[in-house]
Amino acid sequence: MVGIESEGGGSERHGAGPITPITVRQGGFAFAEDTPAHWIPHAPEFAQMVNGASFVMPHLEPFLVATLGEAAKLIADPAVRREARDFCMQETQHYRTHRRFNDVLLGQGYESLAAVEAEMAAAYARLLERPLAVRLAYAAGFEAMTLGLTDWLVGNRVELFRDADPRVTSFILWHMVEETEHKLVAHDVYEAVSPGYWRRAVGVLHGSLDVIRWSRRCYRALLLADGRWRRPVSRLKVWWWAARFLLGAGPAVLRALVPGHDPRDMKDHPWVREWIAGHARQETRGAPMPLIDTQSAAMPVPF
Template sequence: MGDTNAGARGHAGAITPITVRQGAFAFAEDTPAHWIPHAPEFAQMINGASFVMPHLEPFLVATLGEAAKQIENPAVRREARDFCMQETQHYRTHRRFNDVILAQGYASLADVEAEMAQAYARLLQRPLAVRLAYAAGFEAMTLGLTEWLVGNRVKLFRGADRQVTSFILWHMVEETEHKLVAHDVYEAVSPGYWRRAFGVLHGSLDVIRWSRRCYRALLLADGRWRRPGSRLKVWWWAARFLLGAGPALLRSLVPGHDPRGMKDHPWVREWIAAHARAGERAGDRGAPMPLIDTQSAAMPVPF
């Protein structure tokens, strides 16, 4: 386990230890694929991204784990270690959630997953510097995604399944918590602006591409993909995502970019601090993670 007295990463520039939490979420067998009742297309788009994680995140773990062996700075090595442990919890939890969705008649995802497995196996054969740039680029996108999802959580998740909503936002909180790691490891092992800038486009666009392949398969199985109304809603949600995550991606393309300059969302800081106070009762060591009240008009942290 990583350090458990993390507190919050708080304000821009602050560096505190990363906490490794178990993804203690219990997904019922009848958890609906359309777990956001008012936005089934958006639910499937998030589900599509979830199907990418058990392929992407092991790649990130392998890449940063390999890079950590070349890092002399013990603080950066420790961050890389804890990053890998957090990401391992993420993809294991996504796998459990994905299995619940697959059991509901989405067998067509198996073909897409097989392609993803092959693609990430090929990517693992690329030079370490290329893989680190990919990792840093993807992690840059998650900062914008987190800001959008957390900042609009009431509009996006009001009335949604509490278990899935809490799981998704937990993942986003931890993406913020380890926001420095991929960047720091890249700079420690293979610094360079142009490779990193290409990695922003490579990592983020590749994950978007695979997410789209997955949610397209889900919506085809639903019979929604070819409905004009549903397709318009998909485009609408995709546009909102790009507007939400786009600024973070653009900032990451600026020479000299450092994620330390990006402030954490106050809700994320509050979540991390409240979890630290709650300790074991809040999901450590397998204890159930408290769930967000998706009926609330504010959706406060669940501690």
């Protein structure tokens, strides 16, 4: 068994503060059968790019759950084991909600995604056969990218999601908030079970680029079904959004490549902190998650 025990049952890493508590929330989002695939009216290409990432989640996140669940059995520190458990419960909520949303899209004429999903299922099954240390590095690497992605999506929420479907917008930003909330876990589990800089650095690139690759495969299939992929104007818009994503998420990936990187050093966006605090104040257990007002000039938290 490996890990670092601390007095009083708490847990610290690298001399930093205690691990941030994780709240397991029910992803109570309902998606009507007529939920539009182009749920961002002013940016249909960007909507399909987000949808493409959504199709990856029911394959990626069960892989993360299996990997961290396996690693948790090797950790002596009860606080880190608890965080790994809560991480797995959060991720389970995420991929189940993505599956419901994806099924709505599949029912709207995007059956071609089934072939890509079959390839993803096979790829993640093969990845699960790799050594645990490699899989933990992949998990920590992907989670590093999501920190930059969250900051970009939340910081530009008014521009990106203006007049968008409030159900899908609220669902996507809920997921991003929780990605920030468990930003430490994959990194800390990796450090507890299989520490080492070079494997982690490779994992940052492996996890980030692999998920980007699969997301692109999915949104390409969606845009092909729309008849947009071969339109020069639409393709330019895809490149534009991809460049903005890389500029937004790229710095977090580069920071994760620095020796001694610790996610604790990355500050959470104020809107994310406000969302978490607002949810904690509101009695919502078993109730649908309140929706963000996408017509607001500020898009405040919905609590």
